[in-house]
Amino acid sequence: MKGQTYRPSRLAVVAIAIVGTYFALNYFFAITTHLTEADRNLINVDDTKSVIHEYHYTPTATREDREPLVNHGFDILNDSLQSEDSIQKSDQDDEHSFNQSTERIPTKDDVAQPLSFSHTRTPNSLTSWTPPKLPENLQHVHQTDPNLIAHIRDFWILSPFEGPINVSPDKLPKPGHRDLDHSEQGQPTLVNKLLKNKTTGFFIECGAADGTFNSNSLMFETYHNWDGILIEGNPKYFSSVLDKKRRSFMLNACLSVTETPQVVNFTTTGIAGGISEYISPGQWDYIESSYKDLEIVVVQCFPIYSILAALGVKHVEYFSLDIEGPELEVLKTVPLNETIIDVISIEKRVWGDVNATEQKIEDLKNLLFPYGYHVVDILELDIIFSRLS
Numbered sequence: 001m002k003g004q005t006y007r008p009s010r011l012a013v014v015a016i017a018i019v020g021t022y023f024a025l026n027y028f029f030a031i032t033t034h035l036t037e038a039d040r041n042l043i044n045v046d047d048t049k050s051v052i053h054e055y056h057y058t059p060t061a062t063r064e065d066r067e068p069l070v071n072h073g074f075d076i077l078n079d080s081l082q083s084e085d086s087i088q089k090s091d092q093d094d095e096h097s098f099n100q101s102t103e104r105i106p107t108k109d110d111v112a113q114p115l116s117f118s119h120t121r122t123p124n125s126l127t128s129w130t131p132p133k134l135p136e137n138l139q140h141v142h143q144t145d146p147n148l149i150a151h152i153r154d155f156w157i158l159s160p161f162e163g164p165i166n167v168s169p170d171k172l173p174k175p176g177h178r179d180l181d182h183s184e185q186g187q188p189t190l191v192n193k194l195l196k197n198k199t200t201g202f203f204i205e206c207g208a209a210d211g212t213f214n215s216n217s218l219m220f221e222t223y224h225n226w227d228g229i230l231i232e233g234n235p236k237y238f239s240s241v242l243d244k245k246r247r248s249f250m251l252n253a254c255l256s257v258t259e260t261p262q263v264v265n266f267t268t269t270g271i272a273g274g275i276s277e278y279i280s281p282g283q284w285d286y287i288e289s290s291y292k293d294l295e296i297v298v299v300q301c302f303p304i305y306s307i308l309a310a311l312g313v314k315h316v317e318y319f320s321l322d323i324e325g326p327e328l329e330v331l332k333t334v335p336l337n338e339t340i341i342d343v344i345s346i347e348k349r350v351w352g353d354v355n356a357t358e359q360k361i362e363d364l365k366n367l368l369f370p371y372g373y374h375v376v377d378i379l380e381l382d383i384i385f386s387r388l389s
Contacts, residue, residue, distance in 0.1 A: 282352020
């Protein structure tokens, strides 16, 4: 009737509310679905995979910032991965995987569960080790590739043990006594003099053997508080390295002779073993006459530059390189204008071939002299170079 106000029924009000809610929900889901798909397109990864975004390694660590770095493990590279969009963790587990801008991403089937590195150098408690697999899409990338560097750091390098090392006192080196430093030819005593009894340095020992036999690094770790990394390709030897509980980083791999990772055949015949392709005829004669069981295994190799980048180290006080053959080829991969190495001891011997040995010495000089190195001493098996005045 005229003059009366229309009042909708309760049923009409409910119907209007339901219709309004329906359209509001549709609009909301449309927006959130669109944003979720956009995010997926941006990082190119599905919900079932965790991802560490690609980061860019810039070799800027100097002598001044190296010391706090090695005191705290992997702080520099860890911090570079802690930006707001650098790490996403799966709700189900802690497994790390890498965004390598390819379809293949490492899974548990590809690699062993990584050790947990912390800012306090988590002690290594391993008693055995099975090397992980390097994903195929990292197998031929350049040594500066950030995903390769991150993969080596998170899946391959083992953290130092803490506490006393598992070595009897009579096997420990005696500082100041070249014939008692338990090295092969007294290299640590010579190097220590060159470095003026330096403390808190960093070493690389490649060809670490069992961790103590003829060790060129044990004296610096034990008596001079150095950090360092022990690199050994022979899996039999590496199990002994673990048993010694050294307070150094450890890596069961060999060094690449190119600026990319490699997979090689490795002859596991004690101190004479090495990359099979580089074993000289004279060395093969020794192996065949001295070892009844000749075993060749497949071993992963990494460029030394990538290994140091994984550790964040740019200044190495001492590099001991004794890998039975390809020392020159390994050194050629190192950008010596960027990586500072104070002293290098290198096996110069080519088994049973004097002329080849002399040629190797000349080749090493030609490689290192332009970077300011000079010959300090020529031993029976090694030659020592230094860039120190």
